[in-house]
Amino acid sequence: MGHVWLIGMMGSGKSTVGRLVADRLGRPFYDIDDVVEQNGRASIAEIFGLEGEIGFRERERRAVADVATRPAGVVATGGGIVLDPDNVATMRSSGKTVLLAVDPEVLSRRIGDSEDRPLLTDGKEERLHTIAMERDERYRSSADAVVDATGSIDAVVTDVEAACRES
Ligand code: S3P
Numbered sequence: 001m002g003h004v005w006l007i008g009m010m011g012s013g014k015s016t017v018g019r020l021v022a023d024r025l026g027r028p029f030y031d032i033d034d035v036v037e038q039n040g041r042a043s044i045a046e047i048f049g050l051e052g053e054i055g056f057r058e059r060e061r062r063a064v065a066d067v068a069t070r071p072a073g074v075v076a077t078g079g080g081i082v083l084d085p086d087n088v089a090t091m092r093s094s095g096k097t098v099l100l101a102v103d104p105e106v107l108s109r110r111i112g113d114s115e116d117r118p119l120l121t122d123g124k125e126e127r128l129h130t131i132a133m134e135r136d137e138r139y140r141s142s143a144d145a146v147v148d149a150t151g152s153i154d155a156v157v158t159d160v161e162a163a164c165r166e167s
Contacts, residue, residue: 001072001095001164002072002094002095002096003067003068003072003073003074003075003091003094003095003096004021004073004074004075004095004096004098004160004164005075005077005091005094005095005096005097005098006018006021006074006075006076006077006097006098006100006160007077007081007082007091007097007098007099007100007139007142007143008079008099008100008101008102008139008149009079009102009104009107009128009131009132009135009139010078010079010107010111010117010119010120010128010131011102011106011107011108011110011111011128012079012100012101012102012107012149013100013102013110013149013153013156014076014077014100015031015033015076016153017076017100017149017153017156017157017160018031018074018075018076019074019076020153020157021074021157021160021161021164022073022074024157024161025074025161025164027072027073027074028070028071028072028073028074029073029074029075029076030067030070030073030074030075030076031075031076032060032063032064032067032075032076032077032078032081033076033078035063035066035067036056036059036060036063036078039059039062039063040059043116044056044078044116044117044118045115045116045118047059048118049118053118053119057080057083057084060078060080060081060084060087061084061086061087064077064081064087064090064091065090068090068091068093068094069094072095074164075091077091079131079135080119080135082135082138082139082142083135083138088142091142092142092144096144096145096163096164097142097143097144097145098143098144098145098146098147098160098163098164099139099140099142099143099145099146099147100147100149100156100160101139101146101147101148101149101150102148102149102150103150104125104128104129104132106150107128107132108124108125108128111124111128119131145163145166147159147160147163
């Protein structure tokens, strides 16, 4: 069994669900945003501010390549991971990708007013809709399994676990 890579929009619950699924499966948990922050010794917002999105994506790609070589676990990715075909190839060759699918309205409510998402600084709701539409095809074509992540955390964790066991 390789990694389980959780993909999906900001606010879809990748980190919360990933941690719980890893616990249930008795496997390590990794979070790509955390790896980027640790390696950069700066927050995601600071990295965006200093290096722009291009610099952040480069760091993100290196973090994916790094985590891919670690012992098999559950990985929460950043929402933009699927923008780079290299990331998708790395994820799929080192395990399985599971998409957490959630409507933009729900995402917007979940994200609330948190200020740590640089892509949502102006007009959160509208930006979320636009980004979700722009990425929809990429998420779907990058996913080995799709889990509806609108319901309770418990139900989502159970569905993701089932998708993992099927692999
Ligand atoms: C991003 C999602 C964020 C983070 C960065 C960019 C995106 O991660 O990687 O702000 O492009 O969707 P989360 O999906 O964990 O919020």
